[in-house]
Amino acid sequence: MKFLKLSLAASVALGAFSTASFAQPLEDAIKGIDVSGYLRYRFNSDYYDNGNNNSNSDNTHRWKAVADFKAPVADNVAFNFGVLYNNEFNNVQGTGGLGSGLGSGKDGSFGVSTFNAVITPDSTATTVIIGKQRLATPVTNAGDDDRGTGILALNSDLEGFTFAAGAFDSWSIDDVHKGYTSGGNDGTSVTKPLYTLAGIYGVDTDYGHFGAQLWGFYIQDAVDALGFGELSWNNATFDVALQYALAKLDNSDSSILGALHPTSFVTGANFVGVPTNRANIAEANDLFVLNLGANFAQEYNVPLDVKLGWVTNFQDGTAVTLNDDGTAFKYAGAIWWQNNATAISTSALLNRGVAGFGSEQEISVFYGAIGYSMVDSRLRIGLDYVWGNNETKWKGYRNSEDIDFQEITPRISWKHNKNLTISGYYAYLMTDGPNPVSGNEDQDRARARVEVKYSF
Template sequence: MKKFAKMSLVAALAVAGTAASAQPLAEAIKNVDVSGTVAYRYNDYEDQAKGAKADANSSSATNNYKIAVNLKSKVNDDITANTRFIIGSKTDAASLGTSTDSDANVDLTLSEVNFTYTGVQGLSVTFGKQGIATPWTVSRDAMGDEQTGTGILAQYSVGPATFVGAYFNQTNFSQAETSGLLNTDGSENIYVLGAVASFAGITLDAFYADLQDIFDAYTIGLAASYDVASVKLSPFARYSSLDLDESSKDNALWQVGLNAQLGIFSAFAAYGESDDEGGNVYIDSGSQTNMDYHWRVTADGSADTEYLYVHATADVTEKVNVGLFYSQADYKKGNDINEVYVQAKYQMSKNFGTYVRFGDLDVDNSNEDGTMGRVHVQYSF
């Protein structure tokens, strides 16, 4: 059934295009791989707290939808054609209120059209409109926003190291959550250079980015994985810096963390601090350079702020996982925010899962707090 559905989708797209002879069309369909996600999320927040991650409309209940379909077609032995279609709100999820526009429709967007060349061993070059995969951005997300642009991305792997270089002459950064602060309109060129190396259980990465007339930024990350007795430990650390071209303020954020797993139990802790001049070191809040490990408490670019995330989970059965989560943002200038919530996750199959969350968001010296709930359902194919 799955194979038939994929073939039907590809055939429909092919028929909608230019006419071709029977043999090339059959070969084209044969060489197409279809993947993607279908996600639904229901949020119900009592508050609209400043500094808390809003997830669309935080003052009322919302239904959120996003469908992403990726088509990957082998052109020849060296080149692959790639496209990505999103049903939602441009590259983000469509959020529909339960009282207004309750039966509204969503838009269809062609977010990626590119070609990848792999004719040289160890080399991959993608050119065209594509997701911008950098430590400062989120290139693909089943529910959240995605950063895309037109340009070229090259990756070359040799031994334990991978080198990355990218250039984009237009982006959708004007729609990013930081567009107002960074003053971007999407026409700025961005250059990215980086390297990733792995050895003896340690992975080290270093990246530099220059967004034309906006900022210069760099980030250095370290991650490791060790087995100590029966415990699997995965420590990590990252330092990120972003300097705005038209401002004397330097933004910086450092963070350290640890994942630990013992049998059916796992635990996580992360701590970070932003610079006293500023902490905006990202384009997407969910990117590697930022701290966005739980739900609504995220590093929000504020200066001189401390962040703490801890949680513990357990596999009740092979398909059911439960956990307790706590997050805190300690502002030197502003009201502190903390959240606590429980989560139950049910992974029915490898490609279908759902989770339910319920908790409380608290803002010091403010009435902008209250309970929060979420139901998330996701199918991957």
């Protein structure tokens, strides 16, 4: 195949000619195009009390609209195009009654979320996606608008197996917006290459479904190696999952993590030899999750579901993902891993809840959740409970910091119809012990959320 370089004038002329030649009525042009997406509204009311007579509350209105257009396949090629409106990241509360992200005025942004070609050859069970696409991996969250521009190939020629390989020269994670951009959802991208390989296996037997997956990631000047693995089993009632992630992060002076994490904030007479020119993050990180679940609706006609789990780590830190609220880890609770109160975070990109360079962190978290459905399974009420401990030993610090915490989260959801769901929860988090980030002994945090989501 030969590629011709055209002058600007020739390109414009060719474009005009093509447009005139293939012009057609709008009804014919959109025939066969599939449209999917959702409209979502969230109201968050957050409360914070650091135990030193310093409390604060913050209410935000968050609007999101997603529409994805998929053109019909022609000669084994289809094109996808998506648009997005989101004020999720532009939610900074100001002073004196002023702030952004409050649902009025200019909030959020509107733009192209996906733009790619999908190639599906007839001779093989292979799909190749080229262009701007959502990053749906165990360490990212496509639902949180994590995206990459590059190529992803999926192959399922071997029965029961799916293999994936991806290379992206730029990518965007919502955690980057949360922590380090000044304009809210301004489309900031990381321009260091991201590579991934994966193998996924699943088989149905007389004893239930057995599954396994293994992912590997490399990001230049950020992640030297990151792996995620899962073993799972489930039948009509019970399910079990073992999950483990291991990350070796590049926290050198030239790493992009050094730009995202400011120099160490650990100072004072109790600290000696704390580095000030490295990313504030441990190099060796891992996380282990054991999850046990049961749903008694199908076999026993009892609309009750339960799950129990344990979370811990064995390396120096827990930063094993690129998005702390979008991993495949099967947690219960809503906020215990998403704030500084517990000093726990799984995101390598957020400067919160992670131990500093040269420090050691050990967590142990137990959780349980129960839910009951009624009114033809349209109404569900549930309760999550989490108890955890985080012991952090800062490099150069004379003593360890030991935080105990509990989270209690009642939930409710109503499925009005197949498109519209209304849901909400109230998460209450209590911590006890000196916090290595804020220095406060005890903290209370709470979040009330109401969500209305219409899918189409």
